[in-house]
Each structure stands twice: as structure tokens, then as C-alpha cells.
Amino acid sequence: MNYYDRIQKSIEFIEDNLDTYIEIEDAADSAKMCSTEYLRFFYAVTGLTVQDYIGKRKITFAVEDIKKDRSDANKLASKYFFSSTEAFSMVFRTNTGYLPSEFLDQNIHYSFPKIDVRDKYYDEQDPMLLARFPDIRLLKHIPKMRMASYTSYGNEPENDACEIIMEYALENNLLCKYCSFRIFGFTVPDSIKSDGTYGYTVCITVGDEHIFKDGPVKELIIEKGQYVVATTTVSNIVETWERFKEWLRLSGYLHGSHQYLEEHLLCSRWREKEPFNDIEINLYMPVKNKKSKE
Known part of the structure; x- marks a missing residue:
């Protein structure tokens, strides 16, 4: 289940429990994320904190009452x-804008609708193709992203690149509890050598106001583009790419020229006890419509 579906599943959990006290840990469990990952990713994809969303939905029903x-x-x-x-x-x-005791006298309407992450992010997809590849979803165009990036080379360059980026993020207050940052990575094109070493770039989204200083972390712009996404593990990336290729063959899309991406929940997992090959990622393959002029 990809990260978007996980957040939607948590929204369904919230909706089913609006008349109870909702523990953040329980909502995170429904998304199969730890609380820190969940709070950050929920905000990143919905634009609201979990608490704000719960409050808005409860008030919607309170208004009806x-x-x-x-x-x-x-x-x-x-x-x-x-x-x-x-x-x-x-x-x-x-x-x-009003106290409950004042609301009826104002003759106003208030309603905050249930969020559907899938409607926001998923593009229309052929039902037969979706039935054959239920784990692969076609996304709407992802807007241009401004990134702070670092590239490392070696046998497992992900670890070093991650460490540098996380240190940079901490120093620049990019990891605040309700920041909407997202962490991506990708293997540097044509960097794999005969001795097994290769280059890997880790990048974290930053706002337009972020100022880069001289140092190893550089600005990187990921241009707007359309993707298909699937969740996989590090050990199954090659297998997932083969499924992507088969999806392409049967779809009305071609492989896009924009950057492929791997999205990570938190880089810290690379340094923890979880085996490296078992770490889950969202894998994004760039695509373009065959009818597109680009």
C-alpha cells in the first residue's frame, strides 16, 4: 500500500471514530506508520495537521447537531x-468564527468536507489496467519541487547522503513537527561502476524562502512531471521496475524524461536495526502520455 493510500486509510479510521477520542497513535497505526512519520506525511499531502482535520470534521457534525x-x-x-x-x-x-451559542443567530453555513487523498493525487486510470496492477497508481502531475540535496558515492552511499541531509535539515530547522517536508532519493544516472560502487542523491523539499549557503548541500530543482507510483522494498526495486515496464507496455503512456524518484518516510530508518533491504519506499516512475507533444 503506497503512502497516499495509507493516509487515506487513516482518514477512513478518523471518520469512523469522530464520536470518540482519537489517539494519534491509533490513527498512525491504521496508516502503518510511526506517529512522527504519520504526522509529517499527513500534513504534507493534505495541508492540514491531523488535529486540525479531526477538529474541522467534528465541528462539521456539531454544527449539524x-x-x-x-x-x-x-x-x-x-x-x-x-x-x-x-x-x-x-x-x-x-x-x-462564532461560539456555539451564537451560531444559529448568524444565519451562516459551515461544513468541512471529508478529504479524499486519492481524488487529489490520482489520475484517471484504465479499470482493466488497475485490476491487473492494483499496486501501481497513476498520479496527476507533481508540481515542481525545490530541494536541498547531497550526493554520495560508494558501496552504500544512501547512508552517507542521508546523514549529511539530516544534519543539514536539523541545522536549518527543516524537521519541525508540522513541516510538510518530503524526502526523496535516486541513483545517479550512469554512476554504477564495475566494483559495485555508485552514486546516490538524497534530497529534502524546501520552501522558496530557504537560502542556500556555500557547502556540500546544493539546491536541486525537480521539474513538474507525471508519475506512476508503487510501494516496494529496497530488495524488490528491480522487480517493481519490471512491473512498471509491463504497465507501460499495456498503457497509453511512455517512459518520461524527468527524474525518477524514491520517496522515503524518514532517513533515520537507514541507520536503525531494520535490515536495509527490507526498508519500504515509494517508487516513482516518470511517464508521459503518448498523445503528449512533450
Whole structure:
């Protein structure tokens, strides 16, 4: 299950439990992510923190209750498991602009719809192709990304490149709890040598305001492009590329000229006890429509 599907699964979990107290750890478990990875990736793909999303959805249903039977704040705070009436009222006012007791008199409408990550990111795909390759999803165009990048060479250059990037990210406050950073990597084209060494680039997204200084970490621009994505492990990358090739053969798409990408949840996993070959990644193959002029 790719990272987008995992976030959507967690959204379904949240939607099923809006009338309970939702533990972040439980939502993360439903996405098969640790809490740190989950909080960051949820924000990266939805533009909202998990807590903000939960609050907006609970207030949406609370508004319906107020309109239906004029439920008061005490009852609604209890029904939707807020820590107190005051906490509920504060979240209510933050989202609607009014206290619960004031809302009906304003003659306004408030509703925050359920997020569908798949609708936001997935492009239309042939049903027969999807049935044959359920793990491969065609994405809409990914916008241009500005990156801080570092390239290392060696037998396992991923580790060194990751270490440099994570140090840089810490020094530049790129890893804050609710930052929407994403971590990508790729093997340097034509870098594999007969002795098994090769080059690998690790990069982390940065905003337009980020200023690069002299040093080993350089700016990298990943241009806008369309991809197909699948989740795989390091040991199964070659097998997944073969499935991509078969997908291409049967689809209306060609291999694109833009950069292929591997997306990682957190680089730190490369330094932990998890066997390197078992680490999961999202693998992105660049594609272009056969009808495209590009």
C-alpha cells in the first residue's frame, strides 16, 4: 500500500471514530506508520495537521447537531470527546468564527468536507489496467519541487547522503513537527561502476524562502512531471521496475524524461536495526502520455 493510500486509510479510521477520542497513535497505526512519520506525511499531502482535520470534521457534525436540535456546548463537547466545554467552544469558534451559542443567530453555513487523498493525487486510470496492477497508481502531475540535496558515492552511499541531509535539515530547522517536508532519493544516472560502487542523491523539499549557503548541500530543482507510483522494498526495486515496464507496455503512456524518484518516510530508518533491504519506499516512475507533444 503506497503512502497516499495509507493516509487515506487513516482518514477512513478518523471518520469512523469522530464520536470518540482519537489517539494519534491509533490513527498512525491504521496508516502503518510511526506517529512522527504519520504526522509529517499527513500534513504534507493534505495541508492540514491531523488535529486540525479531526477538529474541522467534528465541528462539521456539531454544527449539524446545533441546527437539528439546538444542542448546547456541554452536550456537544461530551458527544465529540473534547477535553472540556471550553476546549470545544474554542475549536468551534476557530472554525466557524462564532461560539456555539451564537451560531444559529448568524444565519451562516459551515461544513468541512471529508478529504479524499486519492481524488487529489490520482489520475484517471484504465479499470482493466488497475485490476491487473492494483499496486501501481497513476498520479496527476507533481508540481515542481525545490530541494536541498547531497550526493554520495560508494558501496552504500544512501547512508552517507542521508546523514549529511539530516544534519543539514536539523541545522536549518527543516524537521519541525508540522513541516510538510518530503524526502526523496535516486541513483545517479550512469554512476554504477564495475566494483559495485555508485552514486546516490538524497534530497529534502524546501520552501522558496530557504537560502542556500556555500557547502556540500546544493539546491536541486525537480521539474513538474507525471508519475506512476508503487510501494516496494529496497530488495524488490528491480522487480517493481519490471512491473512498471509491463504497465507501460499495456498503457497509453511512455517512459518520461524527468527524474525518477524514491520517496522515503524518514532517513533515520537507514541507520536503525531494520535490515536495509527490507526498508519500504515509494517508487516513482516518470511517464508521459503518448498523445503528449512533450
